[in-house]
Amino acid sequence: MQIFDLEAEGLRALNSTLHAQAEHTNQTVWEIVNPKGSHAIAVGLDAPIEVNVKGSTGYYCAGMNKQATINVHGSAGPGVAENMMSGTVVIDGDASQYAGATGHGGTLVIKGNASSRCGISMKGIDIVVHGNVGHMSAFMAQSGNLVVCGNAGDALGDSIYEARLFVRGSVKSLGADCIEKEMRPEHLKILADLLERGGCDAKPEEFKRYGSARQLYNFNIDNAY
Amino acid sequence: MTVKDTKSDGIPRTTPIQSATFSQSINAEIRRAAATGIYDIRGGGAKRKVPHFDDLLFLGASISRYPLEGYREKCETSVTLGGRNASCPIELDIPVTIAGMSFGALSGPAKEALGRGATLAGTSTTTGDGGMTQEERGHSNKLVYQYLPSRYGMNPDDLRKADAIEVVVGQGAKPGGGGMLLGQKISDRVAEMRNLPKGIDQRSACRHPDWTGPDDLEIKILELREITSWRVPIYIKVGGARPYFDTTLAVKAGADVVVLDGMQGGTAATQDVFIEHVGQPILACIREAVRALQDLGMHREVQLIVSGGIRTGADVAKCMALGADAVAIGTAALIALGDNDPRWEDEYQKLGTTAGAYDDWHEGRDPAGITTQDPELMARFDPVEGGRRLNNYLKVMTLEAQTIARACGKSHLHNLEPEDLCALTMEAAAMARIPLAGTDWYPGKPGTSY
Numbered sequence: 001m002q003i004f005d006l007e008a009e010g011l012r013a014l015n016s017t018l019h020a021q022a023e024h025t026n027q028t029v030w031e032i033v034n035p036k037g038s039h040a041i042a043v044g045l046d047a048p049i050e051v052n053v054k055g056s057t058g059y060y061c062a063g064m065n066k067q068a069t070i071n072v073h074g075s076a077g078p079g080v081a082e083n084m085m086s087g088t089v090v091i092d093g094d095a096s097q098y099a100g101a102t103g104h105g106g107t108l109v110i111k112g113n114a115s116s117r118c119g120i121s122m123k124g125i126d127i128v129v130h131g132n133v134g135h136m137s138a139f140m141a142q143s144g145n146l147v148v149c150g151n152a153g154d155a156l157g158d159s160i161y162e163a164r165l166f167v168r169g170s171v172k173s174l175g176a177d178c179i180e181k182e183m184r185p186e187h188l189k190i191l192a193d194l195l196e197r198g199g200c201d202a203k204p205e206e207f208k209r210y211g212s213a214r215q216l217y218n219f220n221i222d223n224a225y
Numbered sequence: 226m227t228v229k230d231t232k233s234d235g236i237p238r239t240t241p242i243q244s245a246t247f248s249q250s251i252n253a254e255i256r257r258a259a260a261t262g263i264y265d266i267r268g269g270g271a272k273r274k275v276p277h278f279d280d281l282l283f284l285g286a287s288i289s290r291y292p293l294e295g296y297r298e299k300c301e302t303s304v305t306l307g308g309r310n311a312s313c314p315i316e317l318d319i320p321v322t323i324a325g326m327s328f329g330a331l332s333g334p335a336k337e338a339l340g341r342g343a344t345l346a347g348t349s350t351t352t353g354d355g356g357m358t359q360e361e362r363g364h365s366n367k368l369v370y371q372y373l374p375s376r377y378g379m380n381p382d383d384l385r386k387a388d389a390i391e392v393v394v395g396q397g398a399k400p401g402g403g404g405m406l407l408g409q410k411i412s413d414r415v416a417e418m419r420n421l422p423k424g425i426d427q428r429s430a431c432r433h434p435d436w437t438g439p440d441d442l443e444i445k446i447l448e449l450r451e452i453t454s455w456r457v458p459i460y461i462k463v464g465g466a467r468p469y470f471d472t473t474l475a476v477k478a479g480a481d482v483v484v485l486d487g488m489q490g491g492t493a494a495t496q497d498v499f500i501e502h503v504g505q506p507i508l509a510c511i512r513e514a515v516r517a518l519q520d521l522g523m524h525r526e527v528q529l530i531v532s533g534g535i536r537t538g539a540d541v542a543k544c545m546a547l548g549a550d551a552v553a554i555g556t557a558a559l560i561a562l563g564d565n566d567p568r569w570e571d572e573y574q575k576l577g578t579t580a581g582a583y584d585d586w587h588e589g590r591d592p593a594g595i596t597t598q599d600p601e602l603m604a605r606f607d608p609v610e611g612g613r614r615l616n617n618y619l620k621v622m623t624l625e626a627q628t629i630a631r632a633c634g635k636s637h638l639h640n641l642e643p644e645d646l647c648a649l650t651m652e653a654a655a656m657a658r659i660p661l662a663g664t665d666w667y668p669g670k671p672g673t674s675y
Binding site for chain 1: 263266384405407408419425444445448455
């Protein structure tokens with residue numbers, strides 16, 4: 001395992017080093033010490049490596065990740081795993097605003113709570129939150145899955161497109177065009193897989209599904225908010 | 226029917242007068258709104274007359290200034306963009322670039338033509354709210370990748386293929402507004418690029434999803450730089466609404482280049498009321514943005530690209546004289562490609578409009594095959610010929626700007642200065658902070674001497 005001291009060597013050196021890991025590198029496991037809330041840690045990675053961040057991170061950790069598995073052994077600041085394409089990001093603690101925003105693929109697991117706008121404009125990413133999510137989560141979510149094992153704040157799924165939202169606890173309110181939907185067997189199967197990948201022991205039957213009423217898909221003044 | 230000039234009782238009639246307030250176009254819009262209950266959506270830029278570059282004139286050299294010989298003495302046109310932080314700034318032969326226009330709004334061949342024409346002319350093109358297409362990347366020697374609120378098609382691979390990244394915060398046609406690409410233009414390919422079902426309306430958000438202010442923006446730029454190894458310049462594009470403050474904050478957030486788009490700037494589709502009533506003319510914005518750069522000690526260190534209704538080399542030269550480093554053209558480039566060309570007049574008539582006024586680009590029925598995804602209409606457009614025409618047009622603009630600069634005694638377009646200009650109207654004088662023609666005065670200027 002390679003150990004990288006972020007405080008001593010700096011952000012540019014860290015990302016340059018991680019970007020240099022080729023697909024067939026033999027240095028597959030990295031540990032980053034002294035993150036101390038730094039921004040843009042391990043962004044733009046594109047190799048099947050494992051990165052363990054020993055502490056909490058600032059903004060945009062694991063942004064635009066491809067292939068890599070990034071574990072944050074602490075909490076994450078705003079925009080963790082934003083626009084992720086593939087790979088896995090796991091946050092042991094809580095995540096701040098817009099976790100997984102615009103993510104196209106891969107899996108984001110938040111073992112604590114996520115703040116507002118979790119999964120905003122998600123485009124294919126799967127997000128599993130063990131705790132709660134804040135207001136406006138999954139706003140304009142296009143595709144992918146958001147699993148919330150706790151409660152959701154106001155305006156969940158506002159202006160949602162085709163993403164699936166699964167919530168075990170309460171939903172303070174639903175946003176524009178977001179409705180509760182029938183949980184069919186295929187959804188239970190999808191959810192079971194997501195829960196397993198997310199390391200949750202919750203049962204799929206405990207969740208409700210939410211999605212788009214599709215009333216805003218084509219402009220109609222009668223449906224305008 | 227002929228209107229007699231007297232009534233039946235022999236009393237002269239008053240001449241019917243169309244109300245300036247309730248003009249025929251206003252009345253038609255009221256009738257349309259009453260019939261549909263929906264506001265008008267269209268493409269293009271503002272059509273109302275606002276103070277513009279035509280309200281400024283150059284003061285050619287005589288005795289007090291010494292001109293350069295046209296066509297013989299060198300007048301440089303090159304510009305470097307983004308040297309503040311990027312290890313690979315953009316070097317352009319001419320200071321006229323192609324503004325961001327999305328694939329989706331435009332056809333693939335149209336994007337290819339923009340790339341071909343711009344490359345021939347030695348300048349850059351810009352993607353748009355739909356991701357990067359192979360047509361444009363493959364034919365653009367220099368390509369600016371727009372980073373938009375929608376993040377449609379955004380991925381790190383394309384980010385690294387770009388020669389610059391333009392973080393779009395606002396657009397001149399609709400500062401504060403998002404996009405509205407209607408379902409008619411959502412083909413299989415457009416839908417796939419945008420991760421949305423085919424045929425449904427696609428709203429582009431009016432604000433970025435993962436940052437909420439200039440402090441966040443600074444960190445977002447850090448992330449983009451780290452992903453691209455600090456190689457390419459970061460532009461920030463703002464709509465011309467509060468140019469002094471927006472420019473100041475963009476520079477403080479770390480922009481290498483500020484792109485300022487005035488209200489005459491085009492759009493693929495948005496509300497007519499937005500296009501005509503939100504934002505400021507670009508003429509009113511340039512000096513404020515330059516003042517912000519000067520106050521920060523960053524003028525020429527952070528480059529300023531201005532756009533919004535730029536049509537001729539005179540417009541280019543005037544932008545340079547007011548302090549810009551480059552300009553961007555969108556609508557003008559589409560016209561150069563063949564949009565709204567009279568050769569399609571019969572078909573424009575069938576669509577209820579006329580060549581030169583067609584703006585329902587969102588309906589996807591563009592007879593010229595440029596702002597459409599209809600395969601039959603797209604096939605009408607030849608990207609090679611379109612590229613040739615755009616190159617010609619860019620060359621003409623550059624030659625015109627050089628001609629004016631030489632007449633003002635300048636060996637580089639960037640040497641033009643406000644002192645080379647006068648204003649024809651009080652409004653233009655005030656906005657451009659240029660003396661009214663024949664005077665040394667402009668509104669708002671303390672003192673009397675210039």
